[in-house]
Amino acid sequence: MSIEIIFFGQLTDITACTSIEMENPGSVSQIKKAMFQQFPALIHSKFTIALNNKIVQDEEIILDNSKIAFMPPFSGG
Amino acid sequence: MNFNTERYQRQLILEGFGLEAQAKLSEAKVLIIGAGGLGCPILQYLVAAGVGNIGICDDDTISLSNLNRQVLYGQEDIGKYKVEVAVAKMIALNNQIHIKAFKERWNQSLSIEYFPQYDIIVDATDNFATRYLINDACVLLNKPLVFGAVSKYEGQIAVFNVAKDGVTINYRDLFPDPPKNHEVQSCSEAGVLGVLPGIIGVMQAAEVIKLITGIGKPLINQILIYNALNQSMYNIQLSPNQQAVNNLPKTLEAYLQINYPHLCEAAVLADSEISEIDVETWILNKADYLLVDVREINELPSIADLNPLIYPLSTIKENMEKLTNKPIVFICQSGTRSKKAVAMFLQSTQPVYSLIGGVNELIKKKIIQ
Numbered sequence: 001m002s003i004e005i006i007f008f009g010q011l012t013d014i015t016a017c018t019s020i021e022m023e024n025p026g027s028v029s030q031i032k033k034a035m036f037q038q039f040p041a042l043i044h045s046k047f048t049i050a051l052n053n054k055i056v057q058d059e060e061i062i063l064d065n066s067k068i069a070f071m072p073p074f075s076g077g
Numbered sequence: 078m079n080f081n082t083e084r085y086q087r088q089l090i091l092e093g094f095g096l097e098a099q100a101k102l103s104e105a106k107v108l109i110i111g112a113g114g115l116g117c118p119i120l121q122y123l124v125a126a127g128v129g130n131i132g133i134c135d136d137d138t139i140s141l142s143n144l145n146r147q148v149l150y151g152q153e154d155i156g157k158y159k160v161e162v163a164v165a166k167m168i169a170l171n172n173q174i175h176i177k178a179f180k181e182r183w184n185q186s187l188s189i190e191y192f193p194q195y196d197i198i199v200d201a202t203d204n205f206a207t208r209y210l211i212n213d214a215c216v217l218l219n220k221p222l223v224f225g226a227v228s229k230y231e232g233q234i235a236v237f238n239v240a241k242d243g244v245t246i247n248y249r250d251l252f253p254d255p256p257k258n259h260e261v262q263s264c265s266e267a268g269v270l271g272v273l274p275g276i277i278g279v280m281q282a283a284e285v286i287k288l289i290t291g292i293g294k295p296l297i298n299q300i301l302i303y304n305a306l307n308q309s310m311y312n313i314q315l316s317p318n319q320q321a322v323n324n325l326p327k328t329l330e331a332y333l334q335i336n337y338p339h340l341c342e343a344a345v346l347a348d349s350e351i352s353e354i355d356v357e358t359w360i361l362n363k364a365d366y367l368l369v370d371v372r373e374i375n376e377l378p379s380i381a382d383l384n385p386l387i388y389p390l391s392t393i394k395e396n397m398e399k400l401t402n403k404p405i406v407f408i409c410q411s412g413t414r415s416k417k418a419v420a421m422f423l424q425s426t427q428p429v430y431s432l433i434g435g436v437n438e439l440i441k442k443k444i445i446q
Contacts, residue, residue, distance in 0.1 A: 008302055008311075009228045010262060046256040050313040055251070069313065071302065073252045074226035074233050075261055076269050077115045077203035 001064030005031065009072045014041045024066070029058040031068055047072045079103055080173065085127050098290035099127060105289045106194065108132040110183050110211060111201030112159040114274025115225050115281065117149040119201055122282040124167045124174050128289070131167075132195060134179035134187075135159045140441060145271040183207055185333050188214035197285055199223045201278065205255045206337040212237065212248040213326055213335070221288055224248060225281040228261075230270050232277035235300040235315075236284050246298045249321035255340045266410055273305050351419050354430035356438050359406055367403040369393075371418045372410055372436070380408070380436060380445055390414045393421055404428040409435045 006019040025034055028049055036043050050069040051060055062068070080103045088094050105128050109119050112135035120133055139147070139154045139162065147159075154162045160178040167176055179187065183202070188210065192198060198220050200211050208226070215222040215238045222237040237247045280303070287293045302311045326332040359366065370385040371393060385408065388396045404427060407415035415431035422429040432438070439445045 006311075009231050010267060044260065046252065046260045048251055053312055054314045055316055055318075069311065071300075071313065072228075073205070073256055073261060074228040074231065075203065075205050075208065075256075076227040076267075077111050077113050077201050077225070077274065
């Protein structure tokens with residue numbers, strides 16, 4: 001079953017899209033690993049990850065049909 | 078009652094608002110840091126709504142490139158201090174409000190001196206160093222912080238440091254360490270749609286009014302991300318982060334010791350290693366230097382009149398050998414990417430400099446249009 005990953009702010013400059021779907025790899029850290037492989041420039045970017053609208057840490061387990069958001073800090077004012 | 082009921086009639090007749098809420102507004106003390114894209118609408122709407130005591134801080138002057146979004150200012154204000162123009166216009170809007178202007182860059186001493194005098198702090202700044210400086214002081218001094226930030230077509234809004242269900246969140250719970258300069262582009266580098274800080278600033282003003290009056294549900298322990306391109310909003314629930322606790326200064330003494338601008342500089346870009354040159358020095362000896370524009374090809378304004386070589390930062394490495402005959406001055410929009418270019422040349426034998434303030438400074442000094 002798949003999950004949806006959405007990207008905010010300047011992360012979309014790297015991913016060239018605001019969302020992608022992928023097979024559920026199981027945990028937040030595995031999603032990070034997969035994204036770093038697909039978009040190597042993400043390694044040098046700052047972001048925090050939300051699972052179904054809640055901030056989570058790397059070890060969190062992901063259920064199918066979840067929505068995972070990559071959110072960077074914004075500085076502009 | 079020390080307010081004019083006719084002026085506030087439209088909100089006084091609101092169910093759930095009334096005289097009691099208006100009295101709370103007139104008693105409230107709100108400090109807005111930043112009088113730019115976010116600060117202008119926040120200031121205008123809080124003054125219009127009758128927030129009795131307002132502090133506004135900004136050390137910058139008005140430039141033409143501000144006017145696409147900082148709609149409080151006009152062409153005739155270019156070159157004037159933002160806070161001076163803003164305060165004059167706010168007195169014209171509502172002379173019953175007490176306004177204190179701070180014509181300086183916000184710093185730790187100011188936080189310690191003035192945060193205790195205000196009920197709510199509003200972050201309308203444009204850089205991470207000041208954002209972390211404000212956040213940390215709000216935690217130490219237990220002040221509610223209404224946060225707003227923009228990037229290109231998106232904005233973030235949050236209310237920090239207000240307890241709800243026994244939990245209090247601050248910006249470091251989201252991002253425990255300040256980003257380094259190269260990790261996130263600023264608005265002057267990445268751009269911002271003019272209406273966006275207007276929308277986000279007005280949302281911040283709404284959060285301030287809700288906090289003061291107790292109406293509605295402020296964005297406590299959550300962050301709202303707004304996207305102007307598809308009019309979408311995304312809410313994220315926040316939770317405490319041990320790393321944030323570790324990184325926060327524990328005392329005001331420790332707070333005063335932190336060099337916030339330094340926290341945002343990349344390790345390879347330690348100031349001592351990067352040679353910089355100011356516009357005046359460079360102009361006087363222009364012929365002695367090779368000017369290299371490291372901005373992307375289509376960035377505006379063009380500085381073609383200055384005959385630069387154009388090598389975007391991403392291509393500098395492969396073009397290094399072409400840049401050998403003269404001392405080099407790198408230029409970018411604000412002076413950030415040009416520092417990175419200098420860092421790449423640290424091993425070279427020729428002198429290399431970053432032009433302080435970049436193209437923005439050339440515009441300010443009227444060297445280019």
